[in-house]
Amino acid sequence: MKSLERPYFVVLDDAQTKRCRYYQNWVGLDTITADQLHQIDGLLRQGWDKSWHVVLWQSYDFGVDVMFGDHEHAMYLLWFERCDVVDEADESLPWRAVQDHAGIVDLCNTTEQEDYLRHIAEIHAAIGRGDVYQINYTTAWTGTAYGEPVALYQRLRERQQVPYGVLAHVPPEVNGGAAWHLGFSPELFLQLQDDGTMLTKPMKGTAPILQDGLDEARAHALQNDAKNRAENVMIVDLLRNDLGKLATVGGVAVPQAFEVNAFGSVWQMTSTVTATMRPETKVADILQAAFPCGSITGAPKRMAMQVIADLEQRKRGMYTGSIGYLEPCDGGLGFEGVWNVIIRSLSLTQQQNSPHYDLNMGIGSGIVIDSVAEDEWDECLWKARFVQQLPSAIGLMETMLVEDGVCALLDWHKQRLHHSSKALSVPVNVEQVWQDLQDACVQKYAQGRFRVKCEVLPNGEVVWTDAPLIPLQGKQRVCVSEVVLPIQDVLRRHKTTQRHVLDSVWQAAMVQDCFDGLLFNQAGYLLEGGRSNVFVQMADGRVYTPSLDLDILNGVMRQAVLHNPAQYGFEHGVQESACIDWVMLQDAAHIYMSNALRGLMEVDLLDSFDITQKHIV
Numbered sequence: 001m002k003s004l005e006r007p008y009f010v011v012l013d014d015a016q017t018k019r020c021r022y023y024q025n026w027v028g029l030d031t032i033t034a035d036q037l038h039q040i041d042g043l044l045r046q047g048w049d050k051s052w053h054v055v056l057w058q059s060y061d062f063g064v065d066v067m068f069g070d071h072e073h074a075m076y077l078l079w080f081e082r083c084d085v086v087d088e089a090d091e092s093l094p095w096r097a098v099q100d101h102a103g104i105v106d107l108c109n110t111t112e113q114e115d116y117l118r119h120i121a122e123i124h125a126a127i128g129r130g131d132v133y134q135i136n137y138t139t140a141w142t143g144t145a146y147g148e149p150v151a152l153y154q155r156l157r158e159r160q161q162v163p164y165g166v167l168a169h170v171p172p173e174v175n176g177g178a179a180w181h182l183g184f185s186p187e188l189f190l191q192l193q194d195d196g197t198m199l200t201k202p203m204k205g206t207a208p209i210l211q212d213g214l215d216e217a218r219a220h221a222l223q224n225d226a227k228n229r230a231e232n233v234m235i236v237d238l239l240r241n242d243l244g245k246l247a248t249v250g251g252v253a254v255p256q257a258f259e260v261n262a263f264g265s266v267w268q269m270t271s272t273v274t275a276t277m278r279p280e281t282k283v284a285d286i287l288q289a290a291f292p293c294g295s296i297t298g299a300p301k302r303m304a305m306q307v308i309a310d311l312e313q314r315k316r317g318m319y320t321g322s323i324g325y326l327e328p329c330d331g332g333l334g335f336e337g338v339w340n341v342i343i344r345s346l347s348l349t350q351q352q353n354s355p356h357y358d359l360n361m362g363i364g365s366g367i368v369i370d371s372v373a374e375d376e377w378d379e380c381l382w383k384a385r386f387v388q389q390l391p392s393a394i395g396l397m398e399t400m401l402v403e404d405g406v407c408a409l410l411d412w413h414k415q416r417l418h419h420s421s422k423a424l425s426v427p428v429n430v431e432q433v434w435q436d437l438q439d440a441c442v443q444k445y446a447q448g449r450f451r452v453k454c455e456v457l458p459n460g461e462v463v464w465t466d467a468p469l470i471p472l473q474g475k476q477r478v479c480v481s482e483v484v485l486p487i488q489d490v491l492r493r494h495k496t497t498q499r500h501v502l503d504s505v506w507q508a509a510m511v512q513d514c515f516d517g518l519l520f521n522q523a524g525y526l527l528e529g530g531r532s533n534v535f536v537q538m539a540d541g542r543v544y545t546p547s548l549d550l551d552i553l554n555g556v557m558r559q560a561v562l563h564n565p566a567q568y569g570f571e572h573g574v575q576e577s578a579c580i581d582w583v584m585l586q587d588a589a590h591i592y593m594s595n596a597l598r599g600l601m602e603v604d605l606l607d608s609f610d611i612t613q614k615h616i617v
Contacts, residue, residue: 010055010078011093012325012338013165015157018088021325023055025081029174031074034065041282043077044335048328053083056324056339057174060316063292067305075287076174083325094167095154101498102147102155103393104359105490106423109384111139113377119311120373126307127369134234135298135307137376138364140314141384144490145357147393149180149348155393156346160184160264160386164340166323176317178347180357184386186263187270187341189293189322190286196332198246198275198286200239202295203341204232204366205269208382209262219267223260228269231366232258236271238294238301243275245289251276264344265385281333283326293341296320298366318342319362344383353487353522361387392424395497396456400437401469401597405446407437409596412556417456420494427460436462451597455497469597472515478529478593479606480582481505481517485527492527492551505530514606516593518585525550526580529593533558535570535600536580537590544584547576557594568600 012021057076123135153167166183188201205228207218256272298304324339348357363380449469509517516529533555537543594600
């Protein structure tokens with residue numbers, strides 16, 4: 001076993017019964033490749049003899065190895081000294097103690113709709129040839145998660161109440177490099193009971209929940225839809241076959257079929273398959289016979305997995321794998337427990353040089369011969385909606401100059417707010433915002449110069465404030481801030497209400513009689529000011545401004561200058577650069593700052609900064 005390097009935990013979360021299994025006091029892990037699967041029962045007994053508690057962690061790719069006899073990937077036994085079964089309100093649970101702004105930026109499907117439709121056509125061709133009856137085809141989604149992962153889990157948990165949720169902080173190597181797993185699975189893979197009965201509930205058939213008064217009708221239609229029932233039956237038959245390899249003669253049954261339940265934003269159809277296991281059945285036998293779950297492969301399983309590999313052209317990782325637990329018992333097989341099917345789940349990997357996380361998740365659906373490709377695409381969007389439409393945890397803002405009833409930079413403000421509201425999922429009616437501003441320009445701002453601030457709260461509510469804009473006196477100065485920012489931070493690309501660091505920079509600059517403070521990152525490159533962008537003109541006339549690749553705000557005045565440099569005195573254009581350092585700044589012939597209120601103005605550099613004094617935030 002690997003020695004303890006840092007604390008880890010796993011919460012197996014049943015939001016429907018409101019009970020959790022909370023695993024703490026990590027002691028190590030066992031690594032098992034497919035060719036070593038026969039060792040798992042012995043390893044389990046060794047851990048149980050020490051009164052340890054185990055969480056089993058199995059990727060889909062490990063299942064591929066089990067199916068095809070490879071040993072490239074592993075499953076893991078995660079061992080803990082302590083397992084508490086607690087109520088969801090228990091104050092010891094990780095998400096109960098964290099208060100943090102957490103959310104998702106730039107979530108997107110990595111497969112374009114055109115490619116998706118083409119792949120469905122290829123699946124239909126494979127079904128037409130008789131290669132398969134059904135394929136569970138999936139796509140990968142990516143994005144950036146900000147804030148504490150446990151806080152993000154709590155927010156998503158409110159939207160996706162499921163029986164087989166998982167919140168886990170684990171060694172990254174067991175989770176494809178991702179230290180965090182946020183799981184919201186509604187699907188049971190296997191339940192092993194203390195009397196030797198095994199139960200599975202394959203999930204096939206989906207309809208949206210839209211809160212429009214027609215949801216019950218959709219549930220009824222789903223339950224009686226011939227296509228979805230046929231899809232469900234195919235997978236039920238596959239799992240009956242898998243469990244039949246382990247069951248007593250005549251021991252497999254389907255006590256319940258075509259049950260429809262609500263899980264988050266969708267209705268799901270499930271059927272229940274049970275099997276009375278042969279007394280000599282081992283854990284290795286169960287995994288060899290049944291993993292991965294047939295509901296996320298298709299039928300027949302082996303050929304379906306080959307088709308999946310050809311179409312998806314990626315490793316699925318933990319997505320469509322399984323997480324569960326086993327514990328010893330006196331009856332039945334000598335052990336009992338539960339495994340889920342990993343769907344509706346997120347993996348979070350800490351970004352290098354950034355406070356945020358790379359987010360990955362998969363979404364898929366079962367494809368049969370009468371599946372309509374466009375409908376399947378829509379179904380995937382329904383399934384992703386609990387994440388895709390998670391409201392932002394932070395608001396947006398635009399600060400505008402209105403002079404004599406006209407906002408000259410209105411189009412740039414409008415484009416930026418539209419882009420940011422989509423990226424951060426802020427549910428604001430952008431067109432209504434601008435209509436309200438135009439009305440105010442006529443009624444309130446027809447004469448004079450005004451600072452008009454539009455703050456959009458996370459829920460989409462808009463708050464307007466304004467004040468007369470007081471002219472600046474004389475040539476302004478700027479200083480270099482002692483605050484040093486991370487190399488990357490995607491939130492810096494948006495003008496959000498989470499501005500305490502930036503506000504502190506320009507406020508500290510004002511104490512030194514400066515207009516703004518210049519910010520550098522940990523690599524030593526110039527970014528922007530606390531409330532303005534920066535342009536640097538060298539002695540040879542060349543003009544540079546920090547590149548957007550540095551994760552800076554694309555200020556509306558910056559955009560205007562780059563759109564027409566000559567209009568602002570830069571006859572030979574402006575070059576974006578990611579490499580403006582302290583020496584280059586000192587050597588500049590001219591330094592300019594820009595923002596929507598003050599336009600573009602030349603400034604003097606207060607040259608009294610010790611570059612070795614840094615305060616990294």
